[in-house]
Amino acid sequence: MLKIYNTLTQQKEVFKSIHPNHINMYVCGPTVYGDIHLGNARPIIFFDVLKRYLTHIGYTVNYVSNITDVDDKIIDKAKELKMSELELTQIYTDHYFDMSKKVGSQLPNLMPKATEYVSDMIHYIDELIQNGDAYAKDSGVYFRVRNVSDYGILSKQNIDELNEGVRITLDQDKEDPRDFSVWKNTTDGLSFDSPWGKGRPGWHTECAVMNHIIFKEEIDIHGGGSDLKFPHHENEMAQTVAHSNHHLARYWMHVGRLDVNQEKMSKSLGNMTFVKDLVKSVDPLAFRLLMVSHHYRQPINYSDDLMQQFVKEYDKIERSLKKVFLTMKLNGVSRGKPLDDILIQFNKLMEDDFNTPNVMTIIQDLIKQLNKEKDELIKTNIYETLSVILHILGVMPEFHISDDALNTYRKWEQARLDKDYQKADELRKMLLDEGLI
Numbered sequence: 001m002l003k004i005y006n007t008l009t010q011q012k013e014v015f016k017s018i019h020p021n022h023i024n025m026y027v028c029g030p031t032v033y034g035d036i037h038l039g040n041a042r043p044i045i046f047f048d049v050l051k052r053y054l055t056h057i058g059y060t061v062n063y064v065s066n067i068t069d070v071d072d073k074i075i076d077k078a079k080e081l082k083m084s085e086l087e088l089t090q091i092y093t094d095h096y097f098d099m100s101k102k103v104g105s106q107l108p109n110l111m112p113k114a115t116e117y118v119s120d121m122i123h124y125i126d127e128l129i130q131n132g133d134a135y136a137k138d139s140g141v142y143f144r145v146r147n148v149s150d151y152g153i154l155s156k157q158n159i160d161e162l163n164e165g166v167r168i169t170l171d172q173d174k175e176d177p178r179d180f181s182v183w184k185n186t187t188d189g190l191s192f193d194s195p196w197g198k199g200r201p202g203w204h205t206e207c208a209v210m211n212h213i214i215f216k217e218e219i220d221i222h223g224g225g226s227d228l229k230f231p232h233h234e235n236e237m238a239q240t241v242a243h244s245n246h247h248l249a250r251y252w253m254h255v256g257r258l259d260v261n262q263e264k265m266s267k268s269l270g271n272m273t274f275v276k277d278l279v280k281s282v283d284p285l286a287f288r289l290l291m292v293s294h295h296y297r298q299p300i301n302y303s304d305d306l307m308q309q310f311v312k313e314y315d316k317i318e319r320s321l322k323k324v325f326l327t328m329k330l331n332g333v334s335r336g337k338p339l340d341d342i343l344i345q346f347n348k349l350m351e352d353d354f355n356t357p358n359v360m361t362i363i364q365d366l367i368k369q370l371n372k373e374k375d376e377l378i379k380t381n382i383y384e385t386l387s388v389i390l391h392i393l394g395v396m397p398e399f400h401i402s403d404d405a406l407n408t409y410r411k412w413e414q415a416r417l418d419k420d421y422q423k424a425d426e427l428r429k430m431l432l433d434e435g436l437i
């Protein structure tokens with residue numbers, strides 16, 4: 001029985017999909033104006049693992065993640081780089097795709113761009129105004145927070161306490177300081193015609209509208225980084241409740257943050273590490289292994305030392321598997337039979353809100369067994385079991401062993417049997433170069 005921690009109720013709940021065997025999932029995607037750093041990679045990896053696991057247990061998952069391609073930060077960066085916003089967002093959208101694939105994640109089923117939904121957003125905002133849930137002023141359109149009786153339910157904030165600790169623009173156009181912008185009137189940068197003047201939609205409205213248009217109903221899972229709970233997710237949810245009279249999602253899942261040497265990763269501290277730089281010296285799957293070795297809700301305290309530990313860990317897994325893979329190839333065995341009892345243990349852990357840290361213990365135990373085992377059949381079965389688990393976590397190494405390399409290996413074995421040590425030595429060097437022994 002799958003249990004998921006739901007931020008909305010702050011407890012692990014038995015998961016029940018709205019439609020049988022089908023899951024609709026939306027994860028807030030990137031604002032495309034800069035390189036992907038290690039913290040950004042965490043939800044990219046976790047929600048991919050989530051989709052793989054849900055698919056493994058029999059669901060069809062429709063995973064949607066948006067691209068925010070209109071934003072103040074995009075306008076500023078485009079000015080700084082003297083290029084159009086369109087050019088800038090195209091560069092960083094491609095970069096996002098590249099880095100997602102680099103860290104072993106498949107792209108979501110759909111990645112809608114906010115700019116492609118602007119007419120829907122205008123229509124939606126118009127409906128909010130008609131219903132009295134939003135109001136137009138000279139500076140733009142604002143959402144009337146007080147109309148939503150349980151506002152604050154997701155982020156557990158008391159509406160009357162929101163004055164403090166929250167960045168509230170003292171905007172004279174707002175009826176209430178907690179109201180948020182759903183449309184901003186501006187002609188600075190990319191802007192669109194609307195009944196309220198030239199401008200662009202608010203970020204919280206973009207996600208609410210894309211959900212509304214794409215799914216047309218309450219979805220199963222809405223996810224993102226834990227920093228998005230408030231105000232972004234709270235405001236997405238408030239608009240959906242007001243506009244469509246249903247909740248946005250049944251389960252809200254939030255991924256913990258990634259700190260560097262106990263500090264929050266930030267530009268001002270100069271401790272930003274980008275995925276594109278890390279993968280120059282580190283196998284991206286070793287980085288992914290580090291990520292999945294931590295529980296998705298817990299913060300990760302990243303450091304170079306920690307990364308090096310996982311480089312070694314991953315290398316160990318890769319080398320052990322490669323030896324078995326080679327033997328399987330030599331013996332013409334294509335598959336083994338996974339060990340059912342281990343897969344049952346694995347499922348139990350994953351069903352318990354995705355306890356991947358304990359799954360790591362299973363993996364390490366299997367690697368130890370594999371290295372000790374002499375029986376080729378048992379080794380093949382352990383390999384198969386690991387292959388199932390590592391594929392779901394997205395950290396299964398890919399092995400390519402050419403027929404030439406296999407022949408070299410066979411010749412090496414024969415040379416040793418024939419006690420032709422000189423030849424065996426030459427062949428051994430070749431195999432070492434190929435990383436086969």
Ligand SMILES: [Zn+2]
Pocket residue numbers: 027028029207232236
């Ligand atoms: Zn969003």
